[in-house]
Each structure stands twice: as structure tokens, then as C-alpha cells.
Amino acid sequence: MRLLRTAVLGACLSLSILALASPSAPQNGVDYVTLAQPQPVQAAGKKVEVIEFFMYHCPVCNALEPGLEVWVRQQGDRIVLRRVHFPFTGPADPEARLYLTLEALGKLDQMHAKVFKAVHVDRVRLNTDAAIIDWASKNGIDRAAFLSAWNSFGVTMKLRQLSKIVADYKIDSAPTLVIDGRYVTSPSIVNKDLKTSDRNTLFNATLEVASKLVDQAAKAK
Known part of the structure; x- marks a missing residue:
């Protein structure tokens, strides 16, 4: 019974973390912000432009990079990634x-x-x-x-x-992601509501928000 309780508790904790990292519907003003003046995009056709504002010396940018690379590959040809180095x-x-x-x-x-x-x-x-x-x-x-x-x-x-x-x-910090020239999200924005000290959970949540925003932008094309 004790082992069963431990297993159930572990499963519940895992599900809780997954729920934190996978918001079903990102909220404007909470998980992301919408630019009052949308910017022109360079992506053609149905592809959604994603811009990463980053800095080479930024430790958070460095830590996010492997997960971002995986995320970009998962998006396939539905996005075009641009990078802009914050000056x-x-x-x-x-x-x-x-x-x-x-x-x-x-x-x-x-x-x-x-x-x-x-x-x-x-x-x-x-x-x-x-x-x-x-x-x-x-x-x-x-x-x-x-x-x-x-x-x-x-x-x-x-x-x-x-x-x-x-x-x-x-943009006032890095890393920051801009989707379709209008939706802005970042680990710092997401963590205002998420409030986690676990970097992997935060990065997963941020990229999940980005995925939902890509979905949202693709539907509007």
C-alpha cells in the first residue's frame, strides 16, 4: 500500500508539472503580450515567422538554446526562425x-x-x-x-x-520570442504567473506557449 501511495503521488506530481508546462490556452497579458503595432514579417505563404531575440553572453539564452533547437525541428516547415542579437x-x-x-x-x-x-x-x-x-x-x-x-x-x-x-x-530583455510579428513571450513573462524555480519546467512552458501562438497565427493566415 505504501508503494502504491508513493507511485500515485509521483504520478500526480508528474502530471502537475506537465500541466504547468502545457497551458491549454495562453492568456494575453499573462503568458504573452500582443504588440499594439504589429511588425512586418518575412515569412512567405502559410509559414509563421518566429523571431528569437538573444545574446551570446546571456546564460538563460545559452540554457534555452538546446530546447529551442529541438522545438524548431518539431515545428517542421510551418515556421521560419529568425534570430536577432540584442545590441x-x-x-x-x-x-x-x-x-x-x-x-x-x-x-x-x-x-x-x-x-x-x-x-x-x-x-x-x-x-x-x-x-x-x-x-x-x-x-x-x-x-x-x-x-x-x-x-x-x-x-x-x-x-x-x-x-x-x-x-x-x-524588447527589453533576452531571450524573447516574437511570433508572427505580433505575439511576444519569454521565460520572464511566463514565469510571472508560473512562478517556478525549475528552469526546465519554465523553458518547456515557454515553448508550449510559443507552440500555441504559432497555432493561433497559422489559423489566421
């Missing part, structure tokens, strides 16, 4: 410039996870232009090609536009 230090933010440079070189698939590892596992301080350029050249990217992209007009213009993009989407 933490302003319009010349070195990490944001690194992301845009890797994008310009077509190296994001190869290098994105490596940057997170360098910062959070290897403890490399990629907070200056010189440190980033040196790191990139030591990690298989031709120095001349990297510098050419780093100093290019395209990267420079995109870097300058980041502050306006952040302002247009009303």
Missing part, C-alpha cells in the same frame, strides 16, 4: 556584429553553437572586436574573409538598425 552595449555591440558577420559569411549553422560554447563553457571573453576577430581566426574562419565581412557595408548597416528593431518590437 546590449549599443549600436556597435561586438557580439551582435559577430552574429551578423557569421550570417554574412554563411557560417551560422557551423559556428552559432560554437560561440555559445566558447563563452559559457570555455569562458572566452568575446566582448571586444579584437577578441572576436582573434577567436574567429583560431576557429577555422579565414581572417581576411572575416574582416571583410566584419567591416562590410551590409553588416554595418544591419548593426545600426538593431536598436530600432528592438524598439519596434518593444
Whole structure:
């Protein structure tokens, strides 16, 4: 009987955690906010655009990344993911410039996870232009090609536009997800109501909210 009670209690706790992580109907103003001025999307047809605002040095962004990658694969071809690096230090933010440079070189698939590892596992301080350029050249990217992209007009213009993009989407922290140019959610938003100290539960709940918002946006197309 004691074993049965323990098993039942364990099952109830598991179901409780699952319920917390899987809201049936996310509430506007609680689990997400709706932008008063929706922003243009780049996704074509029936696909739903999802933007992740992130920072390489952000520990929560780093912790969310593996689960986000799995979630993106689960969504299949019904979404298009864009990433925007939050310009933490302003319009010349070195990490944001690194992301845009890797994008310009077509190296994001190869290098994105490596940057997170360098910062959070290897403890490399990629907070200056010189440190980033040196790191990139030591990690298989031709120095001349990297510098050419780093100093290019395209990267420079995109870097300058980041502050306006952040302002247009009303983003004040990372990580933050924007669905269909209008619905904004994040671990910090979700946890105002969820109030959990368990990071995995919080991340699962946030991504479940994102899934429901993708459903909602897809139905409206």
C-alpha cells in the first residue's frame, strides 16, 4: 500500500508539472503580450515567422538554446526562425556584429553553437572586436574573409538598425520570442504567473506557449 501511495503521488506530481508546462490556452497579458503595432514579417505563404531575440553572453539564452533547437525541428516547415542579437552595449555591440558577420559569411549553422560554447563553457571573453576577430581566426574562419565581412557595408548597416528593431518590437530583455510579428513571450513573462524555480519546467512552458501562438497565427493566415 505504501508503494502504491508513493507511485500515485509521483504520478500526480508528474502530471502537475506537465500541466504547468502545457497551458491549454495562453492568456494575453499573462503568458504573452500582443504588440499594439504589429511588425512586418518575412515569412512567405502559410509559414509563421518566429523571431528569437538573444545574446551570446546571456546564460538563460545559452540554457534555452538546446530546447529551442529541438522545438524548431518539431515545428517542421510551418515556421521560419529568425534570430536577432540584442545590441546590449549599443549600436556597435561586438557580439551582435559577430552574429551578423557569421550570417554574412554563411557560417551560422557551423559556428552559432560554437560561440555559445566558447563563452559559457570555455569562458572566452568575446566582448571586444579584437577578441572576436582573434577567436574567429583560431576557429577555422579565414581572417581576411572575416574582416571583410566584419567591416562590410551590409553588416554595418544591419548593426545600426538593431536598436530600432528592438524598439519596434518593444524588447527589453533576452531571450524573447516574437511570433508572427505580433505575439511576444519569454521565460520572464511566463514565469510571472508560473512562478517556478525549475528552469526546465519554465523553458518547456515557454515553448508550449510559443507552440500555441504559432497555432493561433497559422489559423489566421
